[in-house]
Amino acid sequence: MENPVVIISRNPRIQELLRNLDRVIPTQTTILITGETGTGKEVLADYIHQTSDRAPFPFVKLSLSAMPEDLLASELFGHERGAYTSATTEKKGLFEVANRGTLFLDDIDDVPLSIQTKLLRFLESGDMIRVGGIHPVKVDVRLVVASKVNLKKMVDSGRFRSDLYYRLHVYPVQLPPLRDRREDIPLLVDFFNRQFGNGAPIRLDEKVLSRLMAHDWPGNIRELKNVVHRLVLLNDSKTGLPDLPEDFLPFGFSSVSGTDCLSCLIGQEKTFEQVVHCLEGRLIRYAMAETGGNKQQAAHRLGLSPSTFRDKLERVEKGGISIYSSCSDC
Structure with a gap:
């Protein structure tokens, strides 16, 4: 049994997002999560899976960025024996591995047009064809996708299929950057402090917390997590301003x-x-x-x-x- 996913926030926008999302999760609707890098898109996808009736079944995730097109097709849809030189055995793709569960595809904005066509087929018919195969394979998968950019702009520039976009855009969720939910920073700091401190969190100087609150967090929650991890690693009991990375320090x-x-x-x-x-x-x-x-x-x-x-x-x-x-x- 996986550890339960908890979304930590007192931000009104996040709380409203979760209330609305809880009404959609029991359905089989495809969900599109957008937001800057590090805003917690994967965590939200995991929350969607764990709070749905698919929770007992696999939660499979894949980042689509920087993966060669031929390898990506095989990874997602599998391949038949002999589909290409090194395909000596039949292989199930992630759609089949995630059967009855949830498949999370991160960086959907990086997916090649040829793969977009295959994804569209699945969304329209509920089946897919392995690389080198001719027979459709029926799968029961809840699809959750994430994008770090505005997909509509990609559609307008011809880099993303409009028909796939509208299939994915049934229920879009926009995660705000951490700089727009600063009231959550103390909660997240405390959570990561306890997580990395193995039950013995370090004491954070008030000035350290003030610096964390004032930072713009271009890397969002992921950056905050890494900074807190650093503080815990470098200190036994209490932190001070010199323990922060240089770009967090007051001028001079x-x-x-x-x-x-x-x-x-x-x-x-x-x-x-x-x-x-x-x-x-x-x-x-x-x-x-x-x-x-x-x-x-x-x-x-x-x-x-x-x-x-x-x-x-x-x-x-x-x-x-x-x-x-x-x-x-x-």
């Missing part, structure tokens, strides 16, 4: 150590006073970015009195270094 944090400034001093590109000025500027930029521009909090963060911080800030700005721009001095 990764170079606050002053390694570049030291290089400037050793290489005699700058005087000692200039290097100190540059390093102070980096520390001040970091503190201001971390506190959202609040000077009192930034002073506290650096362990300075408010008056001392103001003086240093004025000197840095008089020196021509904006606290809101990157450091070009080192």
Whole structure:
């Protein structure tokens, strides 16, 4: 028995999506899931299977991207003995393997036109023909497909069959990117933290969670999962900002150590006073970015009195270094 799939979300759009989907799952309707890479299309397909009456039977999945056309045809529909040189035995395709269950085809937008024709035949008649065969094979399969791009645009450009598109588009589901459901980030972080921590999750510093909340997540949930995995691997109990990948860090944090400034001093590109000025500027930029521009909090963060911080800030700005721009001095 597979572990039950749980969709973790408090986002209203996701919750409405699931409520509507629960009405469609008991039917045999083909479902098209669209969304950016990493938004959880495969997880949703697994949820559809596990909550349907097909759950006791196979859930078979295949990514259609970057697979040679002849190999893809054999993988999906099987082949007869002698269909080609290396076909020494008969082989069942994934449609037959998934009989009575669910077949999930990811990256349907990458499927060649010749395979699209075969998929259309299955959707219209419920049968398929093996490579090298002549007799139709009847299969009982619930088809769920996913696309990372707008299929209608592919239809308009002639790269996707319009008749197949309308067969697949009976019930489309659009998964939003993680940046549009930020309220789910703490829930997902906690889930992955417990998953990778084997029941002993690490403590996440509040500033770490703030950084995770502020990130745009171009890789969506998959990227978040990998970042949390990294944090768990690198820490025994508690995390801090330095444990995050560099592109998550507040501006200037990764170079606050002053390694570049030291290089400037050793290489005699700058005087000692200039290097100190540059390093102070980096520390001040970091503190201001971390506190959202609040000077009192930034002073506290650096362990300075408010008056001392103001003086240093004025000197840095008089020196021509904006606290809101990157450091070009080192």
